[in-house]
Structure formats: structure tokens, C-alpha cells
Amino acid sequence: MEESRQQQFLTAYEDYADDIFRFCLVKMRNRDEALDVMQETFTKTWQYLAHGKDIDNIRAFLYQVARHKIIDWSRRKKADSLDTMMDAGIDFGSMQSVEETNRRIDARRLIDMLDLLPEKYRDVLQLRYVDDLSVQEIAEIVGDKENTVSVRIHRGIEKLQALYLETHEQ
Amino acid sequence: MNNNFFEQLKKIRETIALSAQEKDAARDSIKRFVETYVPTGSVPSPFMQTTRYFLQPLQVAALSFVILLMSGAGLTYAAQDALPGEALYGIKVNINEGVRAWSINDPRSRAEYEIGRAAKRLEETAQLALMGRLDARAEVEIREQLEKHTDRAQREAAKMTGADAVENLEVTTKLASELSARSSILEDIKTAKNTNGELTAILAAAQETLDELAETQLATSTEIRANNTEAAEIRAHTKFEEVTGQLALLDEKLATASATIANDLDSMGQELERFNTELETESKSDTETSAILAVRSAVEPSEEEPEVVEALSEETSTSVVVTEAKIDSRRARISSTKELGTVALVAAPVTEPTLTKKIIDQKAIIENLLSEAQKSIDNGNFGDALVTLQEADKKAKEILTEIDLQASYQKNLDPILQEKESEEAPTERGTDDVVADTNELSETVKEILPTLPEAAD
Secondary structure, eight states: OHHHHHHHHHHHHHHHHHHHHHHHHHHHOOHHHHHHHHHHHHHHHHHHHHTTOOOSOHHHHHHHHHHHHHHHHHHHHTSSOHHHHHHTOOOOOSOOOHHHHHHHHHHHHHHHHHHHSOHHHHHHHIIIIISOOOHHHHHHHHTSOHHHHHHHHHHHHHHHHHHHHHHHOO | OHHHHHHHHHHHHHHOOOOHHHHHHHHHHHHHHHHHOOOOSSOOOTTSOSSOSSOOHHHHHHHHHHHHHHHTTHHHHHHTTOOTTSTTHHHIIIIIHHHHHHHOOSHHHHHHHHHHHHHHHHHHHHHHHHHTOOOHHHHHHHHHHHHHHHHHHHHHHHTOOGGGHHHHHHHHHHHHHHHHHHHHHHHHHHHHHTOOHHHHHHHHHHHHHHHHHHHHHHHHHHHHHHOOOHHHHHHHHHHHHHHHHHHHHHHHHHHHHGGGHHHHHHHHHHHHHHHHHHHHHHHHHHHHHHHHHHHHHHHTTOOSSHHHHHHHHHHHHHHHHHHHHHHHHHHHHHHHHHHHHHHHHHTOOOSOHHHHHHHHHHHHHHHHHHHHHHHHHHTTOHHHHHHHHHHHHHHHHHHHHHHHHHHHHHHHHHHHHHHHHHHHHHHHOHHHHHHHHHHHHHHHHHHHGGGOHHHHO
């Protein structure tokens, strides 16, 4: 029983480590710190499971834990300058080809655009379109009603599209 | 565009991933943790902070309970007037207010209490901004609290459905009118104090909520319209009385202000005088426009160097358009201010002329809505009437709140505004701009003309 629980959890790591890491990196920008938070997300989740607790949707749960960790992190960061860090841009890692570099430039631009939105829109848009989670899962992660989440996604898209058009029509 | 846009968003997904080494290293350490972790004691919450830099509300509660025991009730009393960024603020927001919030039971009162708290946060914003103490920390603190209050108020309001939908609309209307009235005051402060981004951020947060409210209210209104019962009829009549009362109150406000009319007439006269001088300068710049037009027509007949001529005439016409636009906008400004001056003179102004104009405008809107509601009532559409009345109620509340706030901030704002006006006076002179534009234009014309020797003949 315990064996299979461990096995299940480690499979979840294989499946979702990249997702959680991406979620952290887009919000945190610093690769090392994003790695730390990703790792901590998994260990905290295991602690919870090890106490015999059940989790319905492990993916949503992981996002939920990661989100809390990032909130803590940004509170701690407030003392240092969060803005300086954000300006530094995202650390995509070292592997590179020309094609890859071009894709990164596009991604960077969109992430910068996401940054211009108020946080409540940024979060739901990232979860919905970058991480491809369902509205129901997002509602669980951010602790709001599905209806509210839908409205936020809708408004967020409008805002983001306006920004996108602004930058692409020039 | 749409598809491209969503594809772009998905691309973020493809570009960010763990490297194989990173994934392996993290797997190893997680695996080790999973194999060695022995659960003991209570379940650790995965959401708990590992390092605490801020006290959580419950900790603040526990801590201040201890302090309270030691120091008596004085502390929470002292905290009453604490502002964001001050030591006692946490106690004020979490204890003084929080304790009261816990003791309220029904959704409507709870929502209203939260609306009151939201209003208080915006009040604090105004105070801090006027004192020049609205820094990034206070801003974040206020915005977080504001969002909490408005979210809670909205959540409580959402509980009132069906027959209670009217109450839902009433509550959200109250929230909306508080937010927009206070935002409008904050906008004034922002202009007067020329503050940095903090105020803008708070205003943006308020606007977000207003947008959200507008959307949910639309749904609630539909629900109310459908509910055309006897209860709705009674409610519509009560509401009608209420709004009529508010309308009377608005008249009273206008009348009270007439006590200071002599003073205001004086300043209004000065204003009008200024408009007259502006009108004079305007006709002067009209002459300048004709000068520009003359230059333009002088250039136009030449046809032998079409490209150069076209370029030149395009440039000239752009300048003409710019100048004309400037004149138009000033003319519009003058006429609207002039109109305002006249209206204000006739209708006994309160201290702030723009506010007087607003009161008169809003009064007209409210009166219209009331007669519309009367029609709905006469036709037996009580649901419709209720929605219309709610709108009227919102307008009335908004303007009444704004009048009260304006009065209380006026003495703070007046000196700042006056200082500001004297600073800005030179830049407001539009004529100088026009002259400069014309000079620049003729310079350009002089430069280009020699390049078309034959054309000029």
C-alpha cells in the first residue's frame, strides 16, 4: 500500500515536475529559486500524503501548494527589489539553437505582457492557457468560484489581446 | 489574430522546461525525502509558510490578546486611528474590525460591514496621499485589504438570490457607489498632488472591482426583472420614496451652498473674465491660421515638381490641422466652462464649480430615471421599476457621498490646487504654442522653397 502510494507520487513527479517548474519560473524569473520552490512543493505534498491524507486531483493540488510557496517567496522578496529581478528577464536555461532562441524571444515578450496585467488576471490566464488547466481546477487552485474564474479569464483575455494588438500593429 | 495569439501563449509552454540534469537531481532529492520521511504528530499543512516575515491574522489576534491583558483596553482604542504603515494598523484592521466582522450573522449586514471597511481603506488612502505618506508599502497593504473587503462583500452579496436578488443589487450598488465616489475624489487628489504610481495602483484596483460589479449586476438585474411579484411592488414603492428623499436632499445641498454665494459669485466673475481674455487670444490665433492657409495656397499652384510640392503641402496641412484642432479644443473648453459658469451663477454653487455642475447633471439623470420607474410601476412592471430605481439610487448615493467627501477634503485640497494653478499658468497659454508652431512652419517653408525655383514662379 505504502509502496504504491510512493510509486504514484513519483509518477506524479515525472508527469508534472515540468509544469510546476514552469509555473514557478514564469512568476519568479530566477531559475535556481524556481527549482527550489518546485522541489519544496513536492516534498510538502508528500508530507501531506504520508499522513494518510487523500488528494483528489494531485495536479491541481501541486499547483495550489506551489502558488502558496510563491506568495510566501514574493513577500520575502519585497524587502529586496522584486522589480530589479523582474527586469532581468527570465532565465530559460542554457541549451540553444537559432529556432529555439526565436521561440524564446516570442515567449519572453508574452510573459512580459502577462506581467502588465493585474495579478488576479495573470494567474488565471497562465493557469488556463499556458498550463492548460480546466476552469474547475483553476477555481480549486486559487480558491475562488468557477464563475469568478471564468469572468477573470474572459476579462484577462480582453486585456491581453488589447496589449497584444498594441504591440503587433506598430 | 486570435489563433496566432493563443498559439503564442502555448509556446511559453514549449520553451520552458527542466533540463534533464535538473529533473534528475530534483527527482533524487525528492525520492530520498519520500523514502526517509516519517510522519509524526499532526499533519503539517502544505500551505504553511516556512519562514514568517509577517504575522498572520490569528497570530496577531493571539498576540494582541496577550498585550490586551497586560495593558488594558487602551491599545485597541489607540489603534482606532492607525494608518497603513503604522505599528498599530494591523491591530486595527485585524482585531478592532475583525472582531466586529465575526459577530455579524446575516449576509446583508456582513456585506455592508465589508463595504464600510473598503470605504475606510480608501479614506485612509486619501489621508495618506494628502500627507504625502502613501508609499509602496502602504499601497500594497491597502490594496490587499481593499481586495479582501470587496471580495467578501461580493461573496456575501452573491448569497442573496431569488427573492433576495433585489438586496443583492442594493448591496452591490452601494459598493459600486462608494468605490466610484471615492475614486473620483482620489482622482482629484492625484491631480492636485501629482502623486506617483501608488495612488494609480489603488485606483486601478477599485476600477477592476467596479468592472466586475457591473458584470454581475447585469445578471442580477435580469433576475429581478423576471421577478414581478407583489413583494416587488411593495419594494418598488419603498425605493421610490427613498430616492425621492435623496433628491430632496440634493436640493437641500444646493440650497445650503447658496449661503456662500456672494463669495463664489466673486470668483466666478474672475473666471468669466479669464474666459473673455482667452476668447480674444483665440481670435488672434484664428488670424494665424489664415496666415498658414495663405502659405499653403501659395505653394499649391506649383505643379512642375509634384513630389516636393506634395510633401511640402502635406506638411503644411498637417500643421494646419494640428493648429485647427488646438483651437477647436480650446473653443470647446471655453464654451463648456463658460456654460458651467452661467449654470453655476444661476444655480447657487457649492464651493467647487465642477461639483455643482455634476450635482445638477446627476439630479437631471435621477429625475429621468424616477419618471421612467414611475412609468414601469404604472404599467405593472415592478421588476423593471426596481432595476431603474436601483440605478437612480446609485447615482444619488454616489453624488451625495462625493459632496460630503469634497467638503471634508476641500480645506486640504484648496491650497494645493491654488499652488498648482499658479505653477501651471504659463504652460496653459495656448497662443504661445500656436505662435511657435507657425514660426516653425514658416522656417520649414523657407528651407524647402529654394529647392523648387521654377515652381515658385
